[in-house]
Amino acid sequence: MKAKAPKLTDDIYFVGTLDWDRREYHGYTLNGTSYNAFLVFSDDNKAVLIDNVYPEKMYIAQMWGRIQDAFEDRGLDEVKIDYIIQNHVEKDHSGALTEIHQKFPDAPIYSTDVAKPGLIKHYPELADATFITVATGDSLELEGKTFTFMDAKMLHWPDSMFTFLNEEGILFSNDAFGQHLCKRERYDYEVPESELMDAAQKFYANLLTPLTPLLKNKLNEVVEIGLLDKIKTIAPSHGQVWTDPMKIIGAYLDWANGVCKVDQATLIYDTMHFSTEYMAHAIAEGIMSKGVDVKMHFLKEDERSEIVKDVLESKAVLMGVPTLFNKVFPSIADVYLYIDELQFDRTGLKRLGATFGSYGWSGNGPAWLNGKMEEAGFDMVGNMEVNYVPDDDDLAACFDFGAEIGEKIKEL
Numbered sequence: 001m002k003a004k005a006p007k008l009t010d011d012i013y014f015v016g017t018l019d020w021d022r023r024e025y026h027g028y029t030l031n032g033t034s035y036n037a038f039l040v041f042s043d044d045n046k047a048v049l050i051d052n053v054y055p056e057k058m059y060i061a062q063m064w065g066r067i068q069d070a071f072e073d074r075g076l077d078e079v080k081i082d083y084i085i086q087n088h089v090e091k092d093h094s095g096a097l098t099e100i101h102q103k104f105p106d107a108p109i110y111s112t113d114v115a116k117p118g119l120i121k122h123y124p125e126l127a128d129a130t131f132i133t134v135a136t137g138d139s140l141e142l143e144g145k146t147f148t149f150m151d152a153k154m155l156h157w158p159d160s161m162f163t164f165l166n167e168e169g170i171l172f173s174n175d176a177f178g179q180h181l182c183k184r185e186r187y188d189y190e191v192p193e194s195e196l197m198d199a200a201q202k203f204y205a206n207l208l209t210p211l212t213p214l215l216k217n218k219l220n221e222v223v224e225i226g227l228l229d230k231i232k233t234i235a236p237s238h239g240q241v242w243t244d245p246m247k248i249i250g251a252y253l254d255w256a257n258g259v260c261k262v263d264q265a266t267l268i269y270d271t272m273h274f275s276t277e278y279m280a281h282a283i284a285e286g287i288m289s290k291g292v293d294v295k296m297h298f299l300k301e302d303e304r305s306e307i308v309k310d311v312l313e314s315k316a317v318l319m320g321v322p323t324l325f326n327k328v329f330p331s332i333a334d335v336y337l338y339i340d341e342l343q344f345d346r347t348g349l350k351r352l353g354a355t356f357g358s359y360g361w362s363g364n365g366p367a368w369l370n371g372k373m374e375e376a377g378f379d380m381v382g383n384m385e386v387n388y389v390p391d392d393d394d395l396a397a398c399f400d401f402g403a404e405i406g407e408k409i410k411e412l
């Protein structure tokens with residue numbers, strides 16, 4: 001497939017794949033994404049391929065088209081990859097490895113020692129490949145291009161690493177600092193800022209929240225070894241390339257330290273006969289009466305990866321659900337479990353929590369959920385249950401319940 005390879009610098013080309021059609025990726029809703037791969041040429045035209053793409057024929061064909069275009073642009077007749085850097089095992093960044101290895105069997109694969117068995121497990125054809133396993137501080141030195149590796153264990157898999165291209169000041173960070181965006185443009189400044197940061201926030205919330213302490217340690221290490229001052233560009237493996245590294249590093253520090261830029265609550269609710277939904281709207285009015293923003297998520301329409309993006313920037317999370325068989329309407333359980341797994345309290349902010357819902361005779365659904373939220377690390381400040389359909393007095397109480405929580409959010 002013919003495809004152009006956009007140039008990042010004189011010697012660096014984008015050779016990844018634009019996946020226009022992806023709407024879901026292991027649980028996250030998307031509107032397309034990109035699998036970013038980069039081809040770097042040394043001064044004597046040795047070619048280094050950093051990461052690759054999802055293992056589908058059409059994705060690999062798009063990448064291959066860009067690789068051919070890069071060689072042509074450079075005036076080189078023979079397409080030959082001399083070195084492969086594999087920053088991460090996961091299939092969206094390694095799926096073309098077998099094909100590349102078969103075309104260029106002499107090209108060694110640079111990866112962490114943890115990545116090597118993982119890659120061979122995914123692609124048994126690589127068993128005969130030459131792996132060079134590297135750790136923090138190791139380098140690949142070519143004419144005018146020095147690649148220094150940095151272990152990035154659990155950011156976001158045990159095998160992950162970063163590659164720093166010294167001469168150009170580019171950090172190839174793989175998934176870290178990524179965004180699921182699919183654009184013709186390659187840079188941060190070419191996309192509306194709100195769209196870019198929204199995508200980065202969603203990526204952090206879903207992939208990095210529970211890894212926050214490790215991320216903080218890694219950022220400290222980057223400062224301590226003097227790397228921060230040298231980074232001019234961050235090229236992640238999804239989405240736009242950051243030409244303003246401090247914009248995304250600053251945002252990561254905020255998310256990692258529980259900084260919420262506005263007073264905001266996220267309300268998550270479902271209903272069978274609309275009573276809990278009615279309560280949610282009244283509670284939202286109470287919260288807003290205190291000048292606090294609300295993000296509303298109705299589970300018949302919204303899904304978890306979008307919801308947790310808002311939780312990341314919220315000081316309080318309220319969950320509303322009707323009682324069903326003494327427990328809860330089950331859609332909330334999916335979201336509750338996901339929020340529990342993400343361990344938002346690791347961001348250094350113990351968020352306020354509250355529950356509410358309608359019941360018929362025994363009640364207990366919201367109270368049950370309240371206990372679960374407490375176990376998940378929320379500072380529970382209330383539970384409100386209304387019998388069957390809320391009347392005017394119930395709705396007034398819901399408003400007051402919301403207003404009280406709004407006050408508490410402002411005090412945080």
Ligand SMILES: Cc1cc2nc3c(=O)[nH]c(=O)nc-3n(C[C@H](O)[C@H](O)[C@H](O)COP(=O)(O)O)c2cc1C
Pocket residue numbers: 270271272273274275276277321322323324325326327358359360361362363364387388389
């Ligand atoms: C299948 C089913 C099981 C229910 N189980 C309980 C229950 O165990 N305890 C209770 O108090 N109400 C129970 N209810 C009643 C609902 O909680 C009640 O109708 C409530 O008002 C529904 O709120 P909603 O309008 O937000 O869906 C049950 C309702 C249904 C349909």
